[in-house]
Amino acid sequence: xxxxxxxxxxxxxxxxxxxxxxxxxxxxxxxxxxxxxxxxxxxxxxxxxxxxxxxxxxxxxxxxxxxxxxxxxxxxxxxxxxxxxxxxxxxxxxxxxxxxxxxxxxxxxxxxxxxxxxxxxxxxxxxxxxxxxxxxxxxxxxxxxxxxxxxxxxxxxxxxxxxxxxxxxxxxxxxxxxxxxxxxxxxxxxxxxxxxxxxxxxxxxxxxxxxxxxxxxxxxxxxxxxxxxxxxxxxxxxxxxxxxxxxxxxxxxxxxxxxxxxxxxxxxxxxxx
Numbered sequence: 001x002x003x004x005x006x007x008x009x010x011x012x013x014x015x016x017x018x019x020x021x022x023x024x025x026x027x028x029x030x031x032x033x034x035x036x037x038x039x040x041x042x043x044x045x046x047x048x049x050x051x052x053x054x055x056x057x058x059x060x061x062x063x064x065x066x067x068x069x070x071x072x073x074x075x076x077x078x079x080x081x082x083x084x085x086x087x088x089x090x091x092x093x094x095x096x097x098x099x100x101x102x103x104x105x106x107x108x109x110x111x112x113x114x115x116x117x118x119x120x121x122x123x124x125x126x127x128x129x130x131x132x133x134x135x136x137x138x139x140x141x142x143x144x145x146x147x148x149x150x151x152x153x154x155x156x157x158x159x160x161x162x163x164x165x166x167x168x169x170x171x172x173x174x175x176x177x178x179x180x181x182x183x184x185x186x187x188x189x190x191x192x193x194x195x196x197x198x199x200x201x202x203x204x205x206x207x208x209x210x211x212x213x214x215x216x217x218x219x220x221x222x223x224x225x226x227x228x229x230x231x232x233x234x235x236x237x238x239x240x241x242x243x244x245x246x247x248x249x250x251x252x253x254x255x256x257x258x259x260x261x262x263x264x265x266x267x268x269x270x271x272x273x
Contacts, residue, residue, distance in 0.1 A: 001042040001200075002081070002088040003207040004074045004097055006055065008035035009221035017228035020057040026211070036235070037073040039081065040207040041088075045145055047210040049239040050086070051077045054228060070096060071103035078110065088112065090189070092204040095119050098186055108188070115187040115201045118167070122184060130160030137174040140198050145206065154198050157184075164188060170198050214242045 008024035010033045017034075024033045039050040053073040061067060068076075074097055081088075091114040097103045098116030107114050126132075135156040141149045153174045157167040165188055172181040185201050187193070193200075214220040218241050223234045 001203055002050075002078070002091045003040045003042065003047075003204055004037070004077070004091065004093040005040070005204075005207045005211075006035055006037045006070055006096070007211050007215075007220075008033045009215075011221075014060075016226040017062075017231065018054050018056050018060050020060050022055075022057055034231075035070075037070050037077065038207070038211075039074070039077040040210045041086075042203055042206055047206045048243045049210055049214065050081055052235060052239065053077060054232070069100070071100035075103060075106045078107075078112070082110065090115055090200060092116070092201065094204065095184075098122075104186075113187075113189055115185055115189065115197060115204075117201070117204075118184045118186045120184055122167075122186070124159040124167075126160045132160075133158040134169070138194065140195050142202055143199055144202075145209075152198060154194060156194065164190075166193075168194075168197055170201070210242060213245075214238050218242060218245075 006025055008022075008026060008031075010024065010027065010031050011019045012032060013019070019032060019034045021030060021032050022035060023029070024031045024035060027033070035055040036052045037055060038052045041048050041050055053076060055070055055073065056065060056067065058067050074093070078091065091107060091112050093103075093114070093116045095117040098118040099122065104114070104116070135158070137153045137155045139151050139153055142152045143149050150172070153171050155169050155174075157169055159167065165186060168185050168187070170183045170185065171177050183201070185197070187197060187201075189197060189200070211220075218238045220235065220238050223231055225231060225234070
């Protein structure tokens with residue numbers, strides 16, 4: 001699995017490259033900070049960082065640089081990983097990417113499967129005479145990484161005739177639809193996926209575990225430099241440590257799978273860190 005998400009950190013002033021007043025996701029609001037788009041992998045209950053790209057606001061572009069949206073940066077990350085020989089079963093992302101037509105089109109061109117969040121008001125063009133239908137709510141067991149389970153509910157949203165792209169509504173409570181635990185998702189996965197797609201999308205939250213290790217334990221934002229070249233080197237060091245240390249952190253008390261760490265080691269060797 002490949003998870004795409006952005007992370008940001010508050011930074012004061014305008015001395016540091018690419019710091020601007022912008023939306024910082026982990027703060028949930030506009031703030032002065034720096035933001036990156038990150039690609040994390042999930043393998044055998046392990047999360048590990050692959051690559052990152054800094055987001056460059058229009059107001060902070062340097063001479064010769066061109067503006068790129070976060071979905072465009074995400075596509076570049078995926079293409080670079082494919083060039084290195086990595087293969088992904090599914091790409092997972094939130095609604096910032098799910099609502100980007102260009103991002104979804106690129107995934108289709110790259111022949112990648114995906115499960116992405118979409119907004120509740122997501123629009124689909126329908127031919128005259130067709131309508132939107134909802135199937136009945138069905139329970140499924142959301143299985144977490146520690147083995148715990150929670151009953152959740154899923155129904156399919158059918159826009160006109162059911163097509164190759166499918167839409168689902170997930171929630172913990174089909175009566176109240178609490179905003180913090182209700183999701184709309186879009187996928188091109190095939191087959192009978194109603195009992196599994198909820199758990200597949202749930203893996204997207206694992207990137208937050210990776211961010212937690214990188215930020216809290218390893219100091220992702222604890223640099224005292226202002227030029228991006230130096231920041232990038234620091235982030236590479238933190239990512240390398242996260243990848244190497246993530247295996248024992250996630251598998252204490254479990255049996256060993258020595259070969260599972262190999263993709264991470266090879267990745268950072270390729271980056272030259």
